[in-house]
Amino acid sequence: MTSEELDRYGRGYPRPQLRRAEWQSLNGTWDFAIDATSARGRSDVEWTHKIVVPFSPETERSGIANTGFYDACWYRTRFACTRPAPDKRVLLHFGAVDWRCTVWINDVKVGEHEGGYTPFHFDITDALVESSEQVVVVRAEDDPSDLEKPRGKQDWQLDPHSIWYPRTTGIWQTVWTEVVPAVRIDRLVWTSSLERWECGLAAWILCEGPDCGLKVSVSLACGDKLLARDVYEVVSKEVHRRMAFSDPGIDDFRNELLWSPRNPRLLEAEIRLLSPAGETIDLIRSYTALRAVSLEGDRFVLNGRPYFLRMALDQGYWPDSGLTAPDDNAFVRDIRLARAMGFNGVRKHQKVEDPRFLYWADRLGILVWEEMPSAYRFTRTAITRLTREWERVLARDQSHPCIVAWVPINESWGVPNLPQSAVERHYVEALYHLTKTFDATRPVVGNDGWESVATDIVGVHDYESNPERLRHRYHGDRMLPHVLHQERPGGRRLVVGERPHADHPVVLSEFGGVKLSRDPSTWGYSTSGDSEELARLYERLMEAVRSLGMLAGFCYTQFTDTYQEANGLLDAHRNPKFPIARIRAATIGPPGEAPIWFENALEERAIDDNGNSSQE
Numbered sequence: 001m002t003s004e005e006l007d008r009y010g011r012g013y014p015r016p017q018l019r020r021a022e023w024q025s026l027n028g029t030w031d032f033a034i035d036a037t038s039a040r041g042r043s044d045v046e047w048t049h050k051i052v053v054p055f056s057p058e059t060e061r062s063g064i065a066n067t068g069f070y071d072a073c074w075y076r077t078r079f080a081c082t083r084p085a086p087d088k089r090v091l092l093h094f095g096a097v098d099w100r101c102t103v104w105i106n107d108v109k110v111g112e113h114e115g116g117y118t119p120f121h122f123d124i125t126d127a128l129v130e131s132s133e134q135v136v137v138v139r140a141e142d143d144p145s146d147l148e149k150p151r152g153k154q155d156w157q158l159d160p161h162s163i164w165y166p167r168t169t170g171i172w173q174t175v176w177t178e179v180v181p182a183v184r185i186d187r188l189v190w191t192s193s194l195e196r197w198e199c200g201l202a203a204w205i206l207c208e209g210p211d212c213g214l215k216v217s218v219s220l221a222c223g224d225k226l227l228a229r230d231v232y233e234v235v236s237k238e239v240h241r242r243m244a245f246s247d248p249g250i251d252d253f254r255n256e257l258l259w260s261p262r263n264p265r266l267l268e269a270e271i272r273l274l275s276p277a278g279e280t281i282d283l284i285r286s287y288t289a290l291r292a293v294s295l296e297g298d299r300f301v302l303n304g305r306p307y308f309l310r311m312a313l314d315q316g317y318w319p320d321s322g323l324t325a326p327d328d329n330a331f332v333r334d335i336r337l338a339r340a341m342g343f344n345g346v347r348k349h350q351k352v353e354d355p356r357f358l359y360w361a362d363r364l365g366i367l368v369w370e371e372m373p374s375a376y377r378f379t380r381t382a383i384t385r386l387t388r389e390w391e392r393v394l395a396r397d398q399s400h401p402c403i404v405a406w407v408p409i410n411e412s413w414g415v416p417n418l419p420q421s422a423v424e425r426h427y428v429e430a431l432y433h434l435t436k437t438f439d440a441t442r443p444v445v446g447n448d449g450w451e452s453v454a455t456d457i458v459g460v461h462d463y464e465s466n467p468e469r470l471r472h473r474y475h476g477d478r479m480l481p482h483v484l485h486q487e488r489p490g491g492r493r494l495v496v497g498e499r500p501h502a503d504h505p506v507v508l509s510e511f512g513g514v515k516l517s518r519d520p521s522t523w524g525y526s527t528s529g530d531s532e533e534l535a536r537l538y539e540r541l542m543e544a545v546r547s548l549g550m551l552a553g554f555c556y557t558q559f560t561d562t563y564q565e566a567n568g569l570l571d572a573h574r575n576p577k578f579p580i581a582r583i584r585a586a587t588i589g590p591p592g593e594a595p596i597w598f599e600n601a602l603e604e605r606a607i608d609d610n611g612n613s614s615q616e
Helices: 003-010 251-257 328-340 355-364 380-397 422-438 467-473 480-486 531-546 580-588
Strands: 023-025 028-035 049-053 072-080 088-094 100-105 108-114 120-123 133-141 175-181 184-193 198-206 215-222 225-233 238-244 267-274 280-288 293-296 299-302 309-314 345-348 367-371 403-407 458-461 506-512 514-516 526-528 551-557
Touching: 049 072, 088 100, 108 120, 175 280, 184 267, 184 280, 198 215, 198 267, 215 238, 225 238, 299 551, 309 328, 309 367, 309 506, 328 355, 328 580, 345 551, 355 367, 355 380, 380 422, 467 531, 506 531, 514 531, 526 531, 531 551, 531 580
Parallel strands: 309 345, 309 551, 345 367, 367 403, 458 506, 506 551, 514 526
Antiparallel strands: 023 175, 028 049, 028 072, 072 133, 088 120, 088 175, 100 108, 100 133, 184 198, 198 238, 215 225, 215 267, 267 280, 293 299
């Protein structure tokens, strides 16, 4: 892709896997007002403040920094946009707005949306005025005490306590406009199969009336090498096709095309929607990858080889900007730092991350467990809200090769009576099967941490601070059924119900949590007094965990300090608490210690202490 094309299709594009040339970001300074009791109408708003979008008003970066309770807030900005040609439309996109919002363009209501973590858009063409200046007003409602909506780590108390953080109200991801053809490609889903050595494409076409004669042209390239160029008929406004490649044969050649953290090879795609006369109606850029995720017995498998997961728990917060990354460089730095510390994956905890993070995870090479933010009550409203939002998450992100597991529930949050309540167990089972229906290509961790009901991987959360006790609890010579049914980390059973789990992979998906602070107002599961004590305990914990042959992987708590949580390997500003080289050595272990299936997961590229690779 040329530099000009990168400017138009790549740099900062909010939707990386369906990119068009005509778009503009509306991020920047907007008029703003807080509506504490959600009582004001649009004509009553007093625009008392300025806010920097897309940072939430709770954050310093927004310029507001109000962490109090308020039920609603208002936004207003002006942007340049002329009315398009008759065969074009203008869409106004929102990456995410927490929780419910209403949008007006030039005093015309264009739509409403509910759900705090997934994107939505409105066709604003008919609301545009002849003048090139357009006015958008947004009202965001977000009851801070509502426990029936997915809210993740957002605290319901006034001040953050324990493991919960400040709230996020209103706009927190990019706002942008896009000029699109009236007849266009509306959605793409990529899949891949190593058995058949092919990529699959599903495309949905938006058009009024019949789609007679429309075609979709697809080109796939790996670097300068063209892999496929095909044209497909549109049938019933959809295209579902598979593109087969020549099998390279020997593993050395196959591995060059396969995506993995060691070799994050992406296939660049150009997709055109063609008229019956062969003219291009819509042109988009996208990408995919050849990679396969599966489970074999008690092992996680990547591209046909057992692969040991070495993950860090990543809350995805920044000290001055909350859930919103300061910029793309922050995503890049986090991924490089995680790899520099010896991790090949991150478990994004209680957050659906911005697609720009997933883009960089795809491009730089790191695995991601994607987890749905929890609601904290079990009611019909909570079930409806979470299920609807989870479906949107799956639809938005299922084409990203970096994502290797879905996690709809964490630690029985929102299903507090799981062992005793058959109804709650049915709900977790339903989410598991719904996720498998949407995407049968990835494992699903039905309820991560304990009380597994329906799952492909048994996730275990155990904050035992004594490495020897941890080693004894999960040592390979103990019967796995005994461990799953008798151990009680956190006082909770690891599995419930009659479903067998003894042949499932087991991942120690939270452990450690050692804080470097004597301050009683900070949080950690255990405490170290200085950097050297933290380093030694981390080394001992990792040595114990690496020795546990029953494990298919681990996830250390946690990547960075987050507000009052002081248990990160890095502080909140991403400074290591002891040398990164020492963290990496402990995470990976000494050469020759691990079996070959563990070695498959080792990162071989040279990485410096800032997480930079000479091969990028």
